[in-house]
Amino acid sequence: xxxxxxxxxxxxxxxxxxxxxxxxxxxxxxxxxxxxxxxxxxxxxxxxxxxxxxxxxxxxxxxxxxxxxxxxxxxxxxxxxxxxxxxxxxxxxxxxxxxxxxxxxxxxxxxxxxxxxxxxxxxxxxxxxxxxxxxxxxxxxxxxxxx
Numbered sequence: 001x002x003x004x005x006x007x008x009x010x011x012x013x014x015x016x017x018x019x020x021x022x023x024x025x026x027x028x029x030x031x032x033x034x035x036x037x038x039x040x041x042x043x044x045x046x047x048x049x050x051x052x053x054x055x056x057x058x059x060x061x062x063x064x065x066x067x068x069x070x071x072x073x074x075x076x077x078x079x080x081x082x083x084x085x086x087x088x089x090x091x092x093x094x095x096x097x098x099x100x101x102x103x104x105x106x107x108x109x110x111x112x113x114x115x116x117x118x119x120x121x122x123x124x125x126x127x128x129x130x131x132x133x134x135x136x137x138x139x140x141x142x143x144x145x146x147x
Contacts, residue, residue, distance in 0.1 A: 025081070031131060032077035035093055039073030042066070056103055072096045086139035094132035101125035 010018075017023055042049035046066070053062035053069060072092055079089025105125060107118035 024083075028081045028083065028086075028135070031135060032080050032089075032093065034128075035073040035096075036077035036081075039070055039077065042073070043070060056100075080135060080139075083139070083142075087136040087143070090132040090136040090139060094129045094136070097125055097129045097132065101129070 042052075049069075050062045050066050053066045054060065057065055059065070073096075076089040076093040076096070079085045080093070101122055105118050105122040107115050107122050110118055
């Protein structure tokens, strides 16, 4: 299903760009960029990543959470980029982003300029979560149209 096919107010040239497979692939790569980049970086620098996870979760045994983190970031990104079970990858990355945002960007516990900066980061991450919800919706609609 082409999500733009029912929209009479989308100019044809815009629809042709948005429905182009290359545009869609680039959008999926860009949407997941912070996650696959972070996953690769964490895989290449495990000691730093383990310290980050230990600090965020306040645990002395960060390895299980680190492994889940890699699976979510790299696996979720791969599912979205490859457009295979993209709804699952997008949903997983949305849930992950929401949880980490609540843990790492608790602006309501801060004051002054730090509070303002963290609130902006929090809101940006909420918007990213919504983008993944839209990606899951699009993947679901696309899968239905291909049946």
